Amino acid sequence: MTVVERREIALVDLLDRLLAGGVVIKGDITLRIADVDLVRIDLNALISSVNARVPSPFEDSR
Amino acid sequence: MTGLRYVYAVCRPYGKPLQAQLTGVGGDPPRLLAHRGLVAVVSHVDEADFAEDPLRAHLEDLDWLTAVARAHQGVIDALTTVTSPLPLRLGTVFRDDSGVRTMMEAREESFLRTLDRLDGRVEWGVKVYVEAEPEPAASAAPEPKPVSGRDYLRQRRMRTKSQDDLWQRAESFATRLHETLSGAAEDSRLHAPQNPALSGASGRNVLNAAYLVPRVKSEEFVEKVDRTKDGTPGIRVQLTGPWAAYSFAGEEIAEEEGS
Numbered sequence: 001m002t003v004v005e006r007r008e009i010a011l012v013d014l015l016d017r018l019l020a021g022g023v024v025i026k027g028d029i030t031l032r033i034a035d036v037d038l039v040r041i042d043l044n045a046l047i048s049s050v051n052a053r054v055p056s057p058f059e060d061s062r
Numbered sequence: 063m064t065g066l067r068y069v070y071a072v073c074r075p076y077g078k079p080l081q082a083q084l085t086g087v088g089g090d091p092p093r094l095l096a097h098r099g100l101v102a103v104v105s106h107v108d109e110a111d112f113a114e115d116p117l118r119a120h121l122e123d124l125d126w127l128t129a130v131a132r133a134h135q136g137v138i139d140a141l142t143t144v145t146s147p148l149p150l151r152l153g154t155v156f157r158d159d160s161g162v163r164t165m166m167e168a169r170e171e172s173f174l175r176t177l178d179r180l181d182g183r184v185e186w187g188v189k190v191y192v193e194a195e196p197e198p199a200a201s202a203a204p205e206p207k208p209v210s211g212r213d214y215l216r217q218r219r220m221r222t223k224s225q226d227d228l229w230q231r232a233e234s235f236a237t238r239l240h241e242t243l244s245g246a247a248e249d250s251r252l253h254a255p256q257n258p259a260l261s262g263a264s265g266r267n268v269l270n271a272a273y274l275v276p277r278v279k280s281e282e283f284v285e286k287v288d289r290t291k292d293g294t295p296g297i298r299v300q301l302t303g304p305w306a307a308y309s310f311a312g313e314e315i316a317e318e319e320g321s
C-alpha cells in the first residue's frame with residue numbers, strides 16, 4: 001500500500017527551496033550561493049556519504 | 063548595533079499585520095521596508111555573523127544553517143498567511159535600508175511581474191520513494207530456508223528480479239504521477255532527488271517535484287495526491303506544503319534553464 005505521508009517540514013525540503021529556490025539577488029554581502037557549490041561542498045564535509053551521482057541542486061544559474 | 067539587512071521576501075503592500083510574536087533570523091522581528099509599490103521584509107542582523115566571511119564560515123555549520131533556514135521559513139510562512147510573497151534566496155544581505163531600496167528600485171518591474179504571476183498561488187511538494195527492499199507479500203508463504211547452494215542462488219535471483227520490477231514500476235508510477243499533477247498545476251519544477259543521508263528517509267527518492275497551484279484549487283490538488291495511496295506496493299508518496307512559491311520565484315532563470 002502506498003502511503004501519503006504528511007509530517008513536519010524536513011530540513012532537506014527546506015534547503016531544496018531556500019538554497020535552490022527563491023529569487024537570486026546579489027546583495028551587498030557577496031555570498032553568491034547560486035554561483036558556487038559552497039554549501040553543497042560544506043555539507044559534503046559534514047555528511048560524508050553524499051552521493052556524487054546526484055546532481056547539485058545549487059547549480060550555477062548564470 | 064551595527065546592523066546589516068537580511069531580506070526574506072518582497073511583497074506588494076498588504077493590510078493585515080504579521081503575528082506579533084514572530085521572530086526572524088538572529089532573533090530580530092521582521093520589519094517592513096516600503097519603497098514605491100513594493101514592501102521588503104527585512105531583519106536587522108549582526109555584522110559579526112552576516113558579513114561575508116562569517117556567513118561563509120557559518121554555512122559550514124549545519125546547526126547554524128538549520129536555525130537560519132527555520133527562521134527564514136518561519137517569516138515566509140507567516141507572510142504566506144496574509145499575502146503571496148516573493149521569497150528571496152537564503153542569505154540575501156544588504157548593508158543598510160538604502161541598499162535594499164536601491165535593489166527594489168532596480169528590479170521593480172521584474173518583481174511586479176513575478177508577484178502577479180504568483181498572486182494567490184502556493185507551492186506543493188510531492189516526493190516518491192521506492193523501498194530498497196520490497197516488502198514480502200503478505201499472502202506469500204515465508205521463504206523456505208535454502209537447503210543447497212542452488213536453492214540459495216535461485217532465491218537470490220528471484221529477489222533481484224522483484225527488485226528490478228519494483229524499480230520499473232516506481233519509475234512509471236512517478237512519471238504518470240508527475241504528468242497527472244502537472245496537468246492539475248499551473249507550473250512544475252523538478253528538484254534533484256534527495257540524498258537519504260541528508261533526508262534520513264528510507265528508500266530511494268525517485269521524484270522530488272514542486273507544483274504551483276492556485277490556493278483555491280489546493281484542496282482538489284491534495285485530493286489528487288491522496289488518491290495515489292492505492293498505488294503500488296513498495297512505493298511511498300510524500301506531500302509537503304503549502305509552501306510559498308519558492309521554486310517558482312526565479313522567472314528569468316527558469317526560462318534560461320529550460321532551454
